[in-house]
Amino acid sequence: MTDRRAHLAYLNRRRMLMGTAGFAAAAGTGVLPGRLLAQEPISVAGIYTVPVEQQWVSRIHKAAEAAKADGQITYTFSENTANTDYPRVMREYAESGAKLIVGEIFGVEQEAREVVLDYPDTAFLLGSSFMPDPAYPNLAVFDNYIQDASYLSGIIAGAMTESGNIGMVGGFPIPEVNRLMHAFMAGVREMTPEAEFQVSFIGSWFDPPKAKETAFAMIENGADLLYAERFGVSDAAQERDILAIGNVIDTQEEYPDTVVASAIWHFEPTLQAALAKVADGSFEADNYGVYSFMKHGGCSLAPLGTFEGKVPQAALDLVAEKEAAIKSGEFTVEIDDTEPTSS
Template sequence: MSTFNSFSPSRRTVLKGVGAGAALAMTGGFAGRAFAADPIKVAAVYTVPVEQQWVSRIHKAANAAKERGDIEYVFSENTANTDYERVLREYCEAGHKLILGEVFGVEDAARTVAADYPDVAFLAGSSFKPDAEKAPNFATFDNYIQDASYLTGLIAGAMTKSKNIGMVGGYPIPEVNRLMNAFIAGVKESAPDTKFQVAFIGSWFDPPKAKETAFAQIDAGADLLYAERFGVSDAAKERKVLAVGNVIDTQKDYPDTVVASALWHFEPTLDHAIAQVKAGAFKAEDYGVYSFMKNGGCSLAPLGSFDGKVPAEVMAKVAEKEKAIKDGTLTIEIDDKEPKSS
């Protein structure tokens, strides 16, 4: 599978009091521990800047929990894959009870650390499922926001005039593929004859490369772009075509460009983990369902300046489908296969 980019070991970091000398003794079995009402010490290790779309949603939810007084929160960003295991161990030694992060490129290392610290809860973004036997304290999550992505596709299909849509992603891995495929499914409902240009830039954070790739798709006839990466909406703005956002809402930044966005809300995922840790009941489980729309894990962003510009009949259909998704009568397919250009 593809991996995250490695970044320079020099990183902005919030490692207050972390290190071998700051180690705190931890006693007692994990399953039997309860943390009452005291804030939980939470640390996150990110391989990209916290400004990056995906990580920004985790960071936002953690800061919200911190402001509520549920957790104490520190983090490291731009952590190189080669440095990831060391940083994880430092946080564990410093007495943090819940560790967050994305481990797509460092899966084995992260699970090894979890096995060495059975009293620490690990909640990791991963393409793989948890293994209760080998790592009972290692739960996984992913951005299963296919519901919202499908709704943006319904809108995009109604807004493209050339019936040619460009799609720029980071890597063709499940968490990207499923969103692209759900978007494509939505587009085809509104405009069955639409063609798609699909490209992956081989990076999670390279706005110039994403922008350059988007320019090429516009030159090849695309009048709407699916912006899975930063940089794509910039290309759309410059060439005066439309874009659909992913994970975060950038409509205010691109009021004449971003027609719709699928938002990821990490709060339900994190809140469940906090509750489990406080109850002494954290275990290896798949947290993916907490990203589903019916659980509050994703939504369609407000249309902002495009409110009233999308055909009314399309928005009525979007509202109908959204209601069905929320009440469980409509299930959007989770298709992790790599999407191809048509």
């Protein structure tokens, strides 16, 4: 009991550092080969701390809706769930008979684990900053490890910037954001080794006006391209007639003259792997983050679309070379979870 209390105390300290905001974080479905074909639909419940339109959560919701349409699952969800209510909603869904509960517990790591222990027959697949722990055998964790696609989007950004001054606006400086920013910056330096970065975090997962104002300040400070980790950044880029790189979802349709490329997260491989384990009774504490890697179909670079023919061929050649090497295992994009800083 002493070790468990120490672990929970550590989780609580991390929650305090993060604040009480919940985490959040298009092409193809990325469904795993041999996709689960259950005789009876599996009851799935989603619990989200932000609207399902938000980038990160939208990818989970999209995958669940696809599985529902395919007859694999029944699906219900709660959005805009406050962290203070999150454990209660977990209990309600578990009590109602949900076989698999998905969501994100970045702001309630300790409390969620206490709930998990009370429902050993329910499978929990939850976004978390921590690795799986056998002390919570029915809790599997995941995250959007899309550093592969972020790196490739950085190569394109490095070829499109003229000043070499790039602005980057994030939500919170936690691993889930940091690793994508670092991968993007590494890609930029492949084309523009002397690039400089303005890095700022707005302290929110969904505050487009604040993200927009932060981006405006970076543009005033010389940035000619923005990394849009949050909603609102591409709006600033569009208004000031500069370029942007998207994250998690493809927003080029909304910003056809602004968003050059985006690193896309596909949650389908993660969900399908979990459903298969639930169906055969082998679900256990595991790290499902690996299913976000490009080699598993968990991420991709969005099509250039309106920017077809506008990106230098040297960058496109390098993207193709690196993408093939990533998929074959010959090249690995570094996972750096440390907080990035302005250069």
